[in-house]
Amino acid sequence: MTSSRRTVLVHLDTPATELSSSALELLTIARSLGRVEAVALASPSLTTLAQLGAYGVELVRQAEVSDDLGPDAAHSTALVAEALARAADASGAAVVLLASTFPNKESAARLAFLTGAGLVIDAAAVAWAEDDGPSHARLVASKRVLAGSWDTSCEIVTDVAVLTVRANAVVPEPTEAAVETTVEGFAVVPSALAKAGVPTSREVHTVDHGDGPARPALAEAAVVVAGGRGTFGDFTPVEDLADALGAAVGATRDCVDEGWIGHDAQIGQTGVTVAPRVYIGAGISGAPHHRGGMQASQVIVAVNNDPDCPLFEISDLAVVGDLHEVLPQAAERIRAHRDGAA
């Protein structure tokens, strides 16, 4: 069997509503690796089915759990792992891809345990290496490590490979000719561990930012504007520039600890790790913990009063100045540019 005919499974995080950009990125990578099948733990919406069709996915396998485990069943990471293991077995998949979120890392780990698969976390690129001919192809995953300072590649030597892929690794690209997507159910009999893993309560935070436009999710955003201690707690200029750019808003841990912004906005090695096309950091000194969460960004812009701020050392553009002056002016110029372009 040549590598292009191998089956690649893609786990869908939000099939019941619509697919996020990270799911579309997974589908794009998967298509470069073989024949793509999707796996869902909930009934896919019409929007999801249309998206799958546009990305060339003919089959979505929907897990039908034998016990009624309630509406939050799909948030048991052990259950997700068991469903993916069943689907991988049924489809003879060589590769299973998940988006790199923390719960998905748990699911990926348990799936790799169940299937004996080689496991890669936070892959940035995935490809077959066919040095010894297509029949001996091995999957190679690359990632950026040590706060973006090193690139590594590893080869998966098992029959099945399980990978989580970080957001913004590729630009999502639909296939040239859309296809019809069919849904096929498969039975999952959950283990005691999978049942115990269903959350007993689950509260989704709604971020309220007044009348402003909806912002993309921080971990997936193509553009991120982040504020630090230099905001002195006033995130208005940060949010304003973010909205002008259609960007997500982030912050340093300091700001979260001060209660200036919610925990969900924390960028860093222990918060959200971002790797957007553009990162703009305002009033951020650039402590190692924060740098570890954003250093893999493609273009880095920093705005700070202090000409010696460490974040400047890793920036493509450093603006020495007061963020309260610089950001609103930039936002205004960008809005004018967008209006002119429209």
Add this chain to the structure above:
Amino acid sequence: MTAALRVVVAVKYVPDIQSARAFEDRRLVRTSDDGTLNELDENAVEAALRLVEALPEDAREGSEVVVVTVGPPDAEAALRKAYQLGADRAVHVVDDALAGSDYHGTAVALAAAVQRLHDERPVDLVLTGMAALDGLGSVVPTLAASWLGWPAVGLVTEFELGDESVSATRELDGVTETVTIPRPAVVSVTDHANDPRFPNFKLIMAARTKPVDTWSLADLEETLERFAEDSGLPLPGVGGEGARARTTRAEPRPPRPETEVVTDKGEGGLALAEFLIRHELV
């Protein structure tokens, strides 16, 4: 909880994130020059100590906090640091054959050490940090729990022990979740779970000479065989040769192009906007 507790804390020895971290021969360099206890593991040690300290005095007497690491000989420093914080016992799984292990190899060795401790006297809970600051994979706790046949929950900010369960609250991206799982279980805690204490002088002195158990793979062989039998799954290999995902390349990134510096004299914002427009990023 009023009964005595036995808590295992899994820790990792990592290069300090402020040091010049590097790979050598496709392996991350971990030496005594810049190696340290993974900072996020201090939260796990702290959580374990607080569990025991909250017990009534007679239960505290019979309780134990055991730290375990899988790592090279220098990794003993991480265990000594945990002793400084107040851990009662330390186990170092060390074997030349383990060098270069992937997630699977590391996790099965860690699980075997926990199982051996559990066979000695039952373990109530395993705590870990939310991630190791070198690899940032966050998968070893779940993999180790899988071999033990125990449930696992990660990214926990608060938890409470019941008689036979642990109820844990975790903060995911935009979601607060509570999971109640049977014990023994593996729980990873975040850096928001607590503020780790500073070591006191008495413990620093005592930590220097406190004995550390060292276990080789041979010491864990029977346990590993039992894992294979009980699970019906093939045991993962250890070391670089046994890895299911083998690092084939590790290269430093090219230095970034020189930083373009603009000093704001009233037009800094325009310069920022023009930079983005010029690079087609808007």
